[in-house]
Amino acid sequence: MDLFSTGLMSGIGFLAVVLVMLRFESIGGWTLGEVAFLAGMIEMSFGLMDMVFGGFDPDWFSGVVQSGRFDQFLLRPVNLATQLLGANFLLRRLGRVLEGIVFFGLSLWLTPVSWSVAKLLYLPVVVLSQVVAMGSLFMVGSGLIFWTVQRIEAVNILTYGGVELMSYPVHIYPRWLQRFFTFGVPFVFLNYYPALYFLDKPDVLGFPVFAPFWAPLAAAGMLLMAIWFWRFALRHYQSTGS
Amino acid sequence: MAMIQVANLVKTFTVNQRGGGLRALFAPRRRTVTAVKDISFALQEGEMVGYLGPNGAGKSTTIKMLTGLLVPSSGEVLVDGMIPWKNRIRYVQKIGVVFGQRSSLWWDLPVMDSFDLLQAMYSIPRERYQRNLKMFREILELDDFLQLPVRSISLGQRMRAELCAALLHEPQLLFLDEPTIGLDVVAKERIRTFIRYVHEERHATIVLTTHDLTDIERLCERVMILDHGKILYDGALKQLLERFEGQRRLVVTLADPLAAPRLPGLAEPRREGAQVFYSFDPKTHSAAQILAMLNEEQTILDVEVRRAGLEDTIRRIYEQQLLFPVDDRTGKAN
Numbered sequence: 001m002d003l004f005s006t007g008l009m010s011g012i013g014f015l016a017v018v019l020v021m022l023r024f025e026s027i028g029g030w031t032l033g034e035v036a037f038l039a040g041m042i043e044m045s046f047g048l049m050d051m052v053f054g055g056f057d058p059d060w061f062s063g064v065v066q067s068g069r070f071d072q073f074l075l076r077p078v079n080l081a082t083q084l085l086g087a088n089f090l091l092r093r094l095g096r097v098l099e100g101i102v103f104f105g106l107s108l109w110l111t112p113v114s115w116s117v118a119k120l121l122y123l124p125v126v127v128l129s130q131v132v133a134m135g136s137l138f139m140v141g142s143g144l145i146f147w148t149v150q151r152i153e154a155v156n157i158l159t160y161g162g163v164e165l166m167s168y169p170v171h172i173y174p175r176w177l178q179r180f181f182t183f184g185v186p187f188v189f190l191n192y193y194p195a196l197y198f199l200d201k202p203d204v205l206g207f208p209v210f211a212p213f214w215a216p217l218a219a220a221g222m223l224l225m226a227i228w229f230w231r232f233a234l235r236h237y238q239s240t241g242s
Numbered sequence: 243m244a245m246i247q248v249a250n251l252v253k254t255f256t257v258n259q260r261g262g263g264l265r266a267l268f269a270p271r272r273r274t275v276t277a278v279k280d281i282s283f284a285l286q287e288g289e290m291v292g293y294l295g296p297n298g299a300g301k302s303t304t305i306k307m308l309t310g311l312l313v314p315s316s317g318e319v320l321v322d323g324m325i326p327w328k329n330r331i332r333y334v335q336k337i338g339v340v341f342g343q344r345s346s347l348w349w350d351l352p353v354m355d356s357f358d359l360l361q362a363m364y365s366i367p368r369e370r371y372q373r374n375l376k377m378f379r380e381i382l383e384l385d386d387f388l389q390l391p392v393r394s395i396s397l398g399q400r401m402r403a404e405l406c407a408a409l410l411h412e413p414q415l416l417f418l419d420e421p422t423i424g425l426d427v428v429a430k431e432r433i434r435t436f437i438r439y440v441h442e443e444r445h446a447t448i449v450l451t452t453h454d455l456t457d458i459e460r461l462c463e464r465v466m467i468l469d470h471g472k473i474l475y476d477g478a479l480k481q482l483l484e485r486f487e488g489q490r491r492l493v494v495t496l497a498d499p500l501a502a503p504r505l506p507g508l509a510e511p512r513r514e515g516a517q518v519f520y521s522f523d524p525k526t527h528s529a530a531q532i533l534a535m536l537n538e539e540q541t542i543l544d545v546e547v548r549r550a551g552l553e554d555t556i557r558r559i560y561e562q563q564l565l566f567p568v569d570d571r572t573g574k575a576n
Contacts, residue, residue: 078331
């Protein structure tokens, strides 16, 4: 039931993309199918990420810190990441993954991609990179909890907002937003550029031709930063009174 | 070498003042609170110490630093040769912790499943695990609720399960933070018996914080009293009582209570039915002296000497501020 309802919930997200597309026919020169490819890929990754990195979800983690349960994690002789990831693993998140897969399949039906061996090999790499990159944001968000205790909405803007934003071709956004998601949080290289490669679309932003292949690099960089930040933040854990 | 060595330990918290919205995120109004102010002490292997203090004295903060949950603002902690907050995983293998107000068990799982999970987490060899479990099941009488989920057992049962959980991996160092909180007299006594067993039979070093002074009286020879983040007293419980106990009361039942005499050097006795109360200062009089004087004038049917409880003594120490912080260089009370 949970599985079904989360699937339905995010299915409505897909409907939103379709409605927008029906209204404009194309967005920034991208057809419905192409935008669906973009949105489907990130949706699928987000679902996977939410399942794998659920323990670092700031919304959940703030509750763990507030209730003092985090002390118990610290008292056990097991790696913190292992404990956290295991503690909030919910199978119902599979709903969102399934929905992403359906979404993605639909886009392939709308826009036939001319697949090559290289593309088929690169697709899982891109999905994995997206999972890691968004998971890193979750880690940063949960790290901030050590100071704020309460969850910070600003982080949700980055994670949930980022997914929404990445569902459309990035060149339709204002320059400052593009710059932020290029140099601040390099989401551009994780979804938009790989999509250019898969769909054989021209780059209108003027990055080197190999920019589509920066996804794993961007993800690895984000993960390293996130791990460093999380460890730094942990030193500032204040626990809660009892 | 000392099991626990603490030197000039300080912990300061920054507390965000309440204030809404975005401002709180970018320019929060902050206040610093020093919970632990420069404390030093040492604990030898096999010692059991009672760590006392009113709410907010810094007890829990100290325990959290000793268990590696919090990183001190300054100062040094060395426990069994390790710095608690570094090498967290290696350190927590060696200690056992019970927070009376928190649960280390899995809420929705049967008690037994929690133990099994802990066995895996601590990689306790099967044989040792079985041996300990068997022993604790017996002493703590766990069998009645071993298969019940944690959420449905009583507080007293839960605390017994918590103690078992904290000891399955045979730690030589035990931190017990309010292990008897909220329990009834019988349950408390059972927990105390178990703590004494662990201390005497297993020679574990134990740090015990509690609000129940009976716990301390029954279990600890050494006490540390903390107030406002400073150690006020660190030494033998007996000496503390001798120093601050103040007046004792001799309660006698006399054949003719109405004719209870006033004794030289003592205040007017108080009468309650057949019982007569003589207050005396143990430094100037002894109970035997008073009895001898009384015996000359009256027939004594029954005798009882009442000392002020630890409870009264500690309350007087806080209220009248009888103690000043311990000098950290000498480690002796002023």
